[in-house]
Amino acid sequence: MPDDHSDPDLAFAPHDHARCAGDAMARAETSLALGGQRLTAVRRRTLQILLESHRALGAYEVLDRLVADGYGNQPPVAYRALEFLEEQGLVHRIRRLNAFTACMHPGEVHAPAFLICRACHAVAEAPAGTLGAALQAAADTLHFTIERSTIEAVGLCPACKATAGTATRGIA
């Protein structure tokens, strides 16, 4: 099983990966400490796995890597850590892919929106812009109170658009 160095980048543009991962981990430690939450070994390693791989991983992919590090090898081990991290706003769940990805700017309140390339499987966390407000407005007209939201779009990233028609593997 190959490592994931060759996998598509999380954002569509290149950037300082090590730095953004390190920053995210540091912020995670701080924000958990402030909230009185415990970043245990499994949770820390799970977050690291997502930060390192730098793309959306399925729960069972995460589990495989936890197993390789000597942690429990049953699904709940991964799911519990992922759910905890999601509740803490450190990880996002991408329902379209049945996958999880590390949050690139934890701490900031945001209704995460994801852009998923169907050709190269890259996933980018989109700038929120007026999205949150627009969703809130839609909910308001029905007097609905939003607690959590999922916003995901499937399409083509700039790179795959450029090579459109060539050897890309589709998601459907």
Place this chain on the structure above:
Amino acid sequence: MPDDHSDPDLAFAPHDHARCAGDAMARAETSLALGGQRLTAVRRRTLQILLESHRALGAYEVLDRLVADGYGNQPPVAYRALEFLEEQGLVHRIRRLNAFTACMHPGEVHAPAFLICRACHAVAEAPAGTLGAALQAAADTLHFTIERSTIEAVGLCPACKATAGTATRGIA
């Protein structure tokens, strides 16, 4: 297994159910005919099931009802019909619930947005408003081309907000 008359209404406000279902079926026939697509028996019945039940149904729930009508009793029968209807814009998939619901206004181009009550499980298709534009704008900044989108919010509908704290069953 009880019928679904007591299930939460699709929209949060009462309305003329028979009429909206009938309209939707009529529009479905027209739009499929124009596109040269075939509304076969299974597909038609599947759409009817979703329109009648008037809430989000899992694929296996749809399958149960198809079986009761004498259709094939294996998952692909339901999944194929549902996928076809989704491609045609007649059905929406609600990923948060692993469920499907009939589109309430097929034909109109729209980025469907769903409001899901975690207490009573009602699902409403939210007015699009500026949502589509906001999502498009977010994608534009990354030069991403959107082909399909999933927008779902979990929270409390007006009725469940009113009875907050009383006997409601949570989704989580």
Place this chain on the structure above:
DNA sequence: GTTGACATGTTATACTGTAACGCTATATCC
């Protein structure tokens, strides 16, 4: 009435997610 394309029926299996139980580690209180 044969051909070809599309749709359905069916088998089998893969993938995703969770309930429940017992043990261990950590924190707290005395």
Place this chain on the structure above:
DNA sequence: GGATATAGCGTTACAGTATAACATGTCAAC
């Protein structure tokens, strides 16, 4: 330090969701 309470982890077992692959049937065009 030792008792107690709580949260987290490991494990078993299973439930729920989805799809690949192939066989059969149906329909329209020629």
